[in-house]
Amino acid sequence: MKPSSDGWEELADWYDQKEGETGDLWHRALIDPVLLRVLGQCRGKRVLDLGCGNGYLARRIARLGATVTAVDASPRMIRNAKSRDDGSGVRYLRASATMMRGVGSASFDVVFANMSLMDVEDAEAAIGEVARVLRKGGRFVASISHPCFNILSNSSWTAEKTMGNKPVVHRKVRGYRTPFAERVPWDKEDGSKPLTMCYHRPLNWYARALSSNGLAITALEEPGPTPEFTKNVQEKPGDMDGAGFQEVPLHLVIEAVRI
Ligand SMILES: C[S@@+](CC[C@H](N)C(=O)[O-])C[C@H]1O[C@@H](n2cnc3c(N)ncnc32)[C@H](O)[C@@H]1O
Secondary structure, eight states: OOOOOTTHHHHHHHHHHHHTTTOOHHIIIIIHHHHHHHHOOOTTOEEEEETOTTOHHHHHHHHTTOEEEEEESOHHHHHHHHHTOOSSOOEEEEOBTTBOTTOOTTOEEEEEEESOGGGOTTHHHHHHHHHHHEEEEEEEEEEEEOTTTOOGGGEEEEEEOOTTSOOEEEEEEOOOSSOEEEEEEOOOTTSOOOEEEEEEOOHHHHHHHHHHTTEEEEEEEOOOOOHHHHHHOSSOOTTTTSHHHHHSOSEEEEEEEEO
16 A cells, blocks of 8 residues: 555645745744754754654754664655755655654664644554654654644634734634544645545544553643744734733644553
């Protein structure tokens, strides 16, 4: 069976341009700073980037002195990642997160998955593979859409107008408990909206999937907006000053240790 990336193959060239070598605004100024802080010092470590996209973060971590393998199911993502290679020694591998052929058991100190786990249909199998390739004591760090506040079309910002006062911004949430899949539209500059598949699972799903695969949660972080993010973000909640992002995290970074 060929590795599936659920819509990402068609979007690979556009996504490569969007992320570039630094990550787009959401990555660079919101999610990545927290992911990198949780990852900590990677020099001398064997690191696997799961669902690497164009591999910008894999290369960044390799330049810091890690030995990095970057895995993605989309052949075009891997081709684009290779074409950006900077000689930092990243090994690029086309494989499914659910069956990483060519990746040895207990061969990594750290596995990270930056905004990719919710795109994997069988994420439990992917977590099983993470547990297989990590050495005992190794760490898994994943950033995901926050399962409590960022639930595909089951969540949105809303502004409640009060007489004479500034509108109050709320995050509206419905339908949290039941896992579901949805096609996510991406706004391309030419007006088209290609779709990728995304899977919502509640927080206790992640806790159970990790612990049943021998991964003990050691940190939960909820990225908050940096000044660069607040200044430049287009999608501003109701009050138009980005205050909603300060109080309601849309992403979660999970660290778990292989026991
Ligand atoms: C939102 S992108 C994130 C890419 C990259 N980590 C980043 O932060 O820019 C999700 C990535 O997961 C990959 N992906 C989706 N399903 C996968 C699977 N089953 N196995 C491996 N990669 C997968 C996609 O091809 C895509 O590159």
